[in-house]
Amino acid sequence: MNIHNAAQIISFLAALVLLCAFGMLVQRRMYGLIHLFAWQGLFLSISTAVVGFVAGKHHLYISSVLTLSLKVVLLPYILHVLIQRLKIQKEVETVVNVPMTMLIGIVLVIFSYHLTAPVREISTLVTRSVLAIALATVMIGLLMMITRRHAVTQIIGFLAMENGLFFAATSATYGMPLVVELGVALDVLIAAFIFGIFFFHIHTTFDSLDVEQMARLKEGD
Amino acid sequence: MNPGPVDLASLSVIILLCAPLLVSLLSRSQRLLIYSGFALTAAASLLAVFAGAWTVWSGETQKLIMLIGLPDLPFHLRLDPLAGFFLVVIGLLSFFVSVYSIGYVKGFLGKRSVTSLAIFYCLFLAGMYMVVLSDDALIFLISWEVMAAASYFLVMFEDERIENRRAAFLYMVVAHVGAIAILLSFGVLAGLATGFGSFSGYTFDAMRSAHFPVEWATVAFLLSFFGFAAKAGVIPLHVWLPEAHPVAPSNVSALMSGVMLKTAIYGIIRVTFDLIRVFPWWWGAIVLVFGLVSAVMGVLYALMQHDLKRLLAYHSVENIGIILIGIGLAMIFTAFKLPLLAALALTAGIYHTLNHAMFKGLLFMGAGAVLHATHERNMEEMGGLIHLMPWTAALFLIGCISISALPPFNGFVSEWLTFQAFLLSPSLPSPLLKLLIPMGAALLALTGALAAACFVKAFGVTFLGHWRGHHRPNVREADWPMRMGMIMAAAACLLLGILPTLAIGWMDAVPQQLIGASIGTSAGAFGWMWLTPVAYQRASYSGPIVFFGILGIVIAAYLLLHVRPGAIHRVPIWDCGFEKIDQRMQYNATSFAMPIRRIFGFLFNVKERVRTSQQTVHKAFPKKLYYSLHVRDRFWGWLYKPVIRASFWGSRKVGRLQQGRIQAYLIYSFVTIIVLLVFLR
Numbered sequence: 001m002n003i004h005n006a007a008q009i010i011s012f013l014a015a016l017v018l019l020c021a022f023g024m025l026v027q028r029r030m031y032g033l034i035h036l037f038a039w040q041g042l043f044l045s046i047s048t049a050v051v052g053f054v055a056g057k058h059h060l061y062i063s064s065v066l067t068l069s070l071k072v073v074l075l076p077y078i079l080h081v082l083i084q085r086l087k088i089q090k091e092v093e094t095v096v097n098v099p100m101t102m103l104i105g106i107v108l109v110i111f112s113y114h115l116t117a118p119v120r121e122i123s124t125l126v127t128r129s130v131l132a133i134a135l136a137t138v139m140i141g142l143l144m145m146i147t148r149r150h151a152v153t154q155i156i157g158f159l160a161m162e163n164g165l166f167f168a169a170t171s172a173t174y175g176m177p178l179v180v181e182l183g184v185a186l187d188v189l190i191a192a193f194i195f196g197i198f199f200f201h202i203h204t205t206f207d208s209l210d211v212e213q214m215a216r217l218k219e220g221d
Numbered sequence: 222m223n224p225g226p227v228d229l230a231s232l233s234v235i236i237l238l239c240a241p242l243l244v245s246l247l248s249r250s251q252r253l254l255i256y257s258g259f260a261l262t263a264a265a266s267l268l269a270v271f272a273g274a275w276t277v278w279s280g281e282t283q284k285l286i287m288l289i290g291l292p293d294l295p296f297h298l299r300l301d302p303l304a305g306f307f308l309v310v311i312g313l314l315s316f317f318v319s320v321y322s323i324g325y326v327k328g329f330l331g332k333r334s335v336t337s338l339a340i341f342y343c344l345f346l347a348g349m350y351m352v353v354l355s356d357d358a359l360i361f362l363i364s365w366e367v368m369a370a371a372s373y374f375l376v377m378f379e380d381e382r383i384e385n386r387r388a389a390f391l392y393m394v395v396a397h398v399g400a401i402a403i404l405l406s407f408g409v410l411a412g413l414a415t416g417f418g419s420f421s422g423y424t425f426d427a428m429r430s431a432h433f434p435v436e437w438a439t440v441a442f443l444l445s446f447f448g449f450a451a452k453a454g455v456i457p458l459h460v461w462l463p464e465a466h467p468v469a470p471s472n473v474s475a476l477m478s479g480v481m482l483k484t485a486i487y488g489i490i491r492v493t494f495d496l497i498r499v500f501p502w503w504w505g506a507i508v509l510v511f512g513l514v515s516a517v518m519g520v521l522y523a524l525m526q527h528d529l530k531r532l533l534a535y536h537s538v539e540n541i542g543i544i545l546i547g548i549g550l551a552m553i554f555t556a557f558k559l560p561l562l563a564a565l566a567l568t569a570g571i572y573h574t575l576n577h578a579m580f581k582g583l584l585f586m587g588a589g590a591v592l593h594a595t596h597e598r599n600m601e602e603m604g605g606l607i608h609l610m611p612w613t614a615a616l617f618l619i620g621c622i623s624i625s626a627l628p629p630f631n632g633f634v635s636e637w638l639t640f641q642a643f644l645l646s647p648s649l650p651s652p653l654l655k656l657l658i659p660m661g662a663a664l665l666a667l668t669g670a671l672a673a674a675c676f677v678k679a680f681g682v683t684f685l686g687h688w689r690g691h692h693r694p695n696v697r698e699a700d701w702p703m704r705m706g707m708i709m710a711a712a713a714c715l716l717l718g719i720l721p722t723l724a725i726g727w728m729d730a731v732p733q734q735l736i737g738a739s740i741g742t743s744a745g746a747f748g749w750m751w752l753t754p755v756a757y758q759r760a761s762y763s764g765p766i767v768f769f770g771i772l773g774i775v776i777a778a779y780l781l782l783h784v785r786p787g788a789i790h791r792v793p794i795w796d797c798g799f800e801k802i803d804q805r806m807q808y809n810a811t812s813f814a815m816p817i818r819r820i821f822g823f824l825f826n827v828k829e830r831v832r833t834s835q836q837t838v839h840k841a842f843p844k845k846l847y848y849s850l851h852v853r854d855r856f857w858g859w860l861y862k863p864v865i866r867a868s869f870w871g872s873r874k875v876g877r878l879q880q881g882r883i884q885a886y887l888i889y890s891f892v893t894i895i896v897l898l899v900f901l902r
Contacts, residue, residue: 142890
């Protein structure tokens with residue numbers, strides 16, 4: 001596999017990651033959302049492995065395996081269990097309507113390309129072209145947290161943001177040092193656990209996972 | 222190695238910092254805690270007095286660098302005559318008050334735990350000693366905050382009452398606004414001393430050796446003056462004082478009023494005379510004007526009070542004003558290169574600092590004894606206590622005479638010296654000062670007269686006449702530790718009053734250090750009997766002669782009027798033909814102050830109302846009359862209300878940002894990121 005082919009493959013995978021991100025933005029069903037998240041993780045994992053192979057950075061294989069086990073298997077499984085336990089399979093409500101969200105997402109992608117244009121000119125890495133997509137994924141994850149009202153979808157948005165960051169790290173610099181990546185992976189895992197525990201509490205307290213309900217916690221004037 | 226004064230002073234601080242451990246161990250047996258805790262603080266205070274007196278006596282400066290604190294920023298301690306003098310002021314009153322506390326704090330036994338009082342008392346003293354010992358901005362501010370925080374908790378001691386919590390909060394706010402100003406001032410000085418890129422300018426030594434451009438020095442001075450004025454209670458930053466001092470336990474109010482305010486005076490002297498050194502004359506004029514305003518307004522507000530401790534708190538404002546007058550004059554004379562006069566004015570200022578610590582401490586201890594015995598702070602309810610508490614009454618009277626600046630006690634000497642500084646000042650090359658200095662002398666005279674009137678009221682209404690309240694409590698005289706504390710403070714008042722020449726000779730090292738001139742030789746030119754500041758042709762005063770003269774007259778009057786048989790008849794009071802005269806009809810605090818309220822009424826926010834009761838047969842013969850009087854500080858409405866309202870308005874506006882919805886907060890971060898990416902990439 002020469003450099004040129006690798007760049008093609010990575011670009012293709014990046015496109016799929018972005019597609020997943022957009023898919024998550026419009027997906028209304030909870031299970032569909034989790035599946036899309038798992039797919040995104042899978043593409044991320046493959047692209048990390050390809051980058052590791054091309055650049056000869058063997059620690060990226062470990063990152064890749066970590067991503068696969070964590071973001072493709074473990075976290076979706078936890079969320080699955082959570083949804084079953086809390087019986088919240090129903091469609092997720094959005095704050096802004098779907099076409100509008102899509103349009104904002106597209107604007108964000110264009111904005112990211114515009115933003116990373118100077119970096120693409122300087123960089124000599126194989127993966128330089130995907131930096132914009134990584135940034136767009138981060139922003140779309142944040143957008144998803146803003147536009148959804150359900151606490152579980154907000155967590156998925158947060159995890160999608162983390163995916164984008166990870167993608168940016170591999171594409172911009174061939175990955176962070178292994179220690180940092182292990183730390184980040186652990187953080188994500190623990191965050192997921194804490195969120196899971198909190199969901200149970202929120203659910204028992206408010207009888208719902210709609211974060212709008214938490215506005216009741218605000219101190220009155 | 223021989224231990225020097227600075228080692229002794231540090232030892233005293235270390236004892237005070239370790240004492241809370243002992244105190245918390247003893248919290249099970251409160252009685253033992255009181256004895257051992259306050260004995261320990263008394264011992265530590267004596268150590269500090271000894272160290273300070275030794276330093277001032279020898280006129281030497283000692284330094285100590287402690288390798289603790291932040292890396293590369295060790296703590297610097299330094300004991301020079303100025304620090305030594307304030308160490309004596311603080312230590313002496315702390316010693317008296319610690320002895321007094323043994324008796325006073327016992328009054329809380331069985332009501333509430335005094336552990337926290339003892340702990341914060343120790344930390345408070347440690348903070349004050351550290352402030353005067355510190356020789357870099359870092360430890361100065363740390364000590365300053367230790368002092369402020371400890372005194373906050375002391376004001377909060379009886380925290381179940383809402384006025385304590387309010388007063389403590391107000392005190393905390395003012396103290397912190399002041400502390401920020403001091404921090405900024407030190408920042409400016411340190412930055413100019415060694416450049417803003419380096420940290421080594423934080424030592425006072427670096428600031429001393431630097432030359433500051435006058436505009437930046439002015440910024441630093443104004444900031445530090447604001448900060449220290451907030452602590453000292455200079456008008457218009459005085460509002461916390463009459464709230465916090467009455468509600469704190471009396472031994473704490475004695476310390477807060479007597480010596481904590483003095484640390485601010487120390488700060489002003491340290492920053493202007495020692496760190497900046499060269500300054501234009503109008504800085505002195507600013508200090509002088511604020512001093513005059515505080516002195517006159519402080520005593521006028523004091524006259525309107527009928528809460529004994531509140532009255533004393535306003536008198537602290539007045540006396541801080543008098544001290545600032547001395548310091549302001551010293552600054553003006555220094556700027557005009559008149560070192561001898563500057564030394565005279567500075568000596569007057571710091572002598573009044575020492576004197577005020579003694580008599581204000583004594584008065585607060587006396588007020589505490591009255592409060593302890595009667596559980597009453599309102600003077601309108603008191604009266605006739607001289608029969609029940611003769612010791613307290615006599616000692617309180619000594620405090621009253623001292624603070625009213627009457628010979629032979631100490632208040633007279635220092636105010637007289639301040640007058641001398643005014644009167645001896647030559648015509649200075651500034652039209653403003655030509656106006657200000659004679660006017661200042663006149664205002665100072667007015668202050669003295671009003672203070673005397675105020676203390677006639679305070680003493681007369683509290684101790685003379687008959688009990689004015691409805692319910693007469695079971696009043697007992699203060700116990701021996703309390704009496705001892707007050708007796709020692711009264712003795713200090715008397716000694717400082719009749720032997721001023723010795724005291725001035727001792728404290729001569731301070732103006733020598735700061736101005737390079739001293740009045741010790743000229744003041745004591747005629748021996749210890751005569752105080753002749755500058756020149757004997759101009760003015761002289763002999764404490765001992767005045768004292769023995771007054772003593773002789775008093776003895777002669779007593780012999781003539783009392784000892785002679787039949788000299789005193791006891792007869793019924795003439796009741797003006799009105800037969801039902803009772804104790805509520807005595808002259809009281811409000812009626813005594815009424816003429817002055819009429820004259821100076823425009824300075825206060827006075828709400829006076831007279832209402833007749835509804836059930837009357839005829840308007841001319843009301844059954845009952847209701848009289849209500851509220852005198853408020855105008856500064857509260859002028860200065861503080863707008864600030865409070867503006868901050869509430871602002872926080873309500875900002876509060877709208879808090880939607881309580883996660884999405885809203887996420888949008889804030891999202892928009893921020895986008896904006897930053899667009900504009901700062």
